[in-house]
Amino acid sequence: MVYDPSHMIRFEEVGFRYGPGPEVLRDVDLDLAPGSFHWLVGASGAGKSTLLKLLHLADRPTRGRVEAFGEDLSVLKRRHLPKLRRQIGMVFQDFRLLDHLSVFDNVALPLRLARTRDSSLRKDVGEMLDWVGLDGVANADPRTLSGGQQQRVAIARAVVARPLLLLADEPTGSVDEATGTRILRLFQELHRMGTTVLVATHNELLIERFPHPVLRLAEGRLTIRATPADAGGVS
């Protein structure tokens, strides 16, 4: 399956509810242009996590239409979703590293899922750890690392397979300011290399320091919408 790079993610009148509960996302229209960088903000309970869940294809909307890389999810068979998910890198607030694996093997996981050859995998993971400044801890148990280091391992894992889209949920929420800045610089660098980036945050200071278009969620509605035109370009 070859994905159309001119289409990233498009939501049309998307709604989502958990079971029989109320709608947590309502009439969300969103068109993430390739190569764009967006912030996603909103109060707790506004639906940020749910929107991210739909963006990284962990769930399907209860109504509306979601298109990912030119594929309409409402008609796409379930068996095709894993390959589509591998085009998306996800950085979680709580890192979600696998404690029984070394740092190296955590980062290598997406490459193994993509059946990358061992020789190429070693090189790619080595380079990625070097890029996030963790080349000396490849064999370490993730639990022995600081929060900032663990977050950088999570970032390395999210981007090692060169995803088309990088999503991050409060990536600086559990780290100090200096580490947060360092993480954002990594995201900026990825953006410069052409990766589409969307970062959910509560941190208004970061948004001021790294100005990009902002998607604002309030009570399940996306109140400020980004268009491909105003979100593109490199800051």
Added chain:
Amino acid sequence: MKTREAEAALPRAAGAGTALLVSIIALMTWLALLALGASVALGAIARERQAGLAGRWTVEIAAEASRNKPSELRARDAAQILRGVPGIVRAEPLGRDEIRRLLSPWLGNDAVVDELPLPGLVDVVVDPHKPPDVAELRKRLAEVPGAVIDDHRGWVVEIVRLARAAEAVAIAVFVMVGAIALLAIVAAARARLAIHAHEVELLHVIGAADRWIARQFQVSALAVALRGGLSGLILAATTIGLTAWGFQLPVDRLLPLLGPAWSIVAVALAVPAAAAFAATLAARWASMRALRRLP
């Protein structure tokens, strides 16, 4: 770098729960092997008895049936009559010493036994493919007082029927034990899925296909089943060896009845191998079923 270890994207099955599962599979394999062994042995013994007695009949001459002629002489007369009948290969009266030897378990070997009137016996070998008509033989032997012909069919049929019933029960035990072992594996796979729900969810979200995740459970189930199966095999071999030694079973005579040595070893190894294979399939089925519920 521990790249090989990453093949196990889920933590290796370990701890008390795994030890318990290994023990359950070991006991199930032990039971299955004993049931299978009993089934095969009973079948072989039944076949041996059936084949061994199919061509051997006996004519018994009651000692007290005639005061004029001793049973030994009447046995010779009966043998003479039988020799001329088509389908009878051989008819030989047994001597007094041979009859005493056969009766010694019941009468003992005291000198007083010589005073007892002993029955006459004729050992008859018949053509198993064209046996003579028993009713016709009875008519012919009517002229020998006290002569009764026994083709052993009655009690051989009973014994074979009993052996077959025991064989069927052993097979049923084998199947039930296999089913219980499979259920244990399915329950273990489900428990493992529940324990590692977060890891499974992460793998799912970063693009692992269901089959890839299920393989993690399969590998774990295979390892557990192989450990349990081989332990069960060793236990079963030890049990059979100790039983044969304790009850002084004629192993050198019984083993060839089960088949060639290589086939016994092959069947013994096939049971844990089948357990491992079935465990892998059960783990795959359980994990795929759970994974399909994910979006």
